[in-house]
Amino acid sequence: MAASYDLTGLRRGNSFRRTFRFRDGAGDLVDLTGSVLVFVAEAGSARLRKSTEDGSLAMPDPTAGEITLNLTPSETRQFPVGRLRARYEIERRVEGEETTLVSGCIAVMDGINDDSGDH
Numbered sequence: 173m174a175a176s177y178d179l180t181g182l183r184r185g186n187s188f189r190r191t192f193r194f195r196d197g198a199g200d201l202v203d204l205t206g207s208v209l210v211f212v213a214e215a216g217s218a219r220l221r222k223s224t225e226d227g228s229l230a231m232p233d234p235t236a237g238e239i240t241l242n243l244t245p246s247e248t249r250q251f252p253v254g255r256l257r258a259r260y261e262i263e264r265r266v267e268g269e270e271t272t273l274v275s276g277c278i279a280v281m282d283g284i285n286d287d288s289g290d291h
Contacts, residue, residue, distance in 0.1 A: 174272040178279060179260060184253055185283040188243040192262065193236070194273055201237035207266040209239050213278060215258035218250040248280070255279040 182188045194202040211222040211229050222229040222241065230240040239262075251258045258278040264271045 175274045176276050177274050178255075178276040180279045181281075182243070182248060182251070182278060183281045183283045184251060185245050185249050185285045187245055188248055189240065191238060191240045192274065193238045195237065201235070204231060204234040204237055204239075204264070204266075207234065207264050209273075210263045210265065211241055211260065212263070213251070213258060213260040215251050215278070220247055220250060245285075251278060251280045253280050253282045 179190060194204070196202055208223060208225045209229055209231060210225075211220075213220045220243075224231045224239065230242065231238070232240075256277050258280060259276065260278055261275040262273050264273050
């Protein structure tokens with residue numbers, strides 16, 4: 173069963189980093205060895221995809237059950253400001269099976285940084 177977790181603390185036009193640590197029902201770390209993990213976020217017609225397969229989603233030690241999502245300022249600019257306007261999902265693909273590990277909404281705060289072109 174997939175967990176629900178909203179991403180918060182994302183400011184439009186800033187870098188964003190979040191580490192996810194996956195555990196099983198007993199609380200033990202999930203060994204992700206041999207898995208491909210895919211992060212997909214959507215907001216209207218904007219779609220962002222990152223994967224451990226191409227290295228755009230970091231998984232330094234699969235046995236630790238951990239991945240790290242890094243978004244650049246240009247990627248965070250794709251999301252509209254507000255809560256419930258963007259959503260995401262992280263899926264695990266292993267041995268022909270595809271399972272959603274976590275999904276939720278992305279809460280995006282407005283930034284006033286001068287490089288965003290939004291002024």
